Amino acid sequence: MNDLVVLDRDGVINVDLMTYVTRPKDFEPIEGSLEAIALLNKKGFKIAIATNQACIEKNIITDLELLKIHNYMQELLSEVGGHIEYIAYCPHAPETNCNCRKPETGLLQEIESELRISLKNKYFIGDKESDILAGRNHGCVPMLIKKGGYGEKVYRTKNSPPEEHCFDNLLGAANYIVERKSDLS
DSSP, rough: EEEEEEEEOTTTBBOOOOOOOSSSSGGGGGTTTTHHHHHHHHTTEEEEEEEEEEETTTSSSSSSHHHHHHHHHHHHHHHHTOOOSEEEEEEEOOOOOOOSSTTHHHHHHHHHHHOOOOOOOOOOEEHHHHHHHHHHHHHHHEEEEEESSSSSHTTSSSSSSOOOGGEEHHHHHHHHHHHHHHHHO
């Protein structure tokens, strides 16, 4: 494995419920998203997740319940040959004003520290403006998923990535990354 891609979770990997995923059975993968991660893994990419999970500070779920959801996601991924290397999450509500809640870059710093890798010029794929801004502010290359979450609200706004970095789904973004890697080889 020689490279890394950072993903948001809700609206990129799983259907964004527009509330919170509170149980493993509520975690519904977006069509093709698990296969996209497996494709990236197969082509030599590690995957990390940076996700805001205010549901913890709001006492909707616990850290342990979130872990169960993430373990379930890993189980589903293993069935298609995929794996997430590291999951960084912000447990805070927006009003806490922490440095880890996107668009702040604390989660990206945590990923760098845990995986001992710079995220400069690495792809950060998200569906929200906060994802795009966090990636951009940290020196990543932001990519936008337009469908399945909030991406249509961000697409073609002042903070939207350029058109060639906007995709309908994670599989489209993964194919682009894999093609770019083979072009550079």
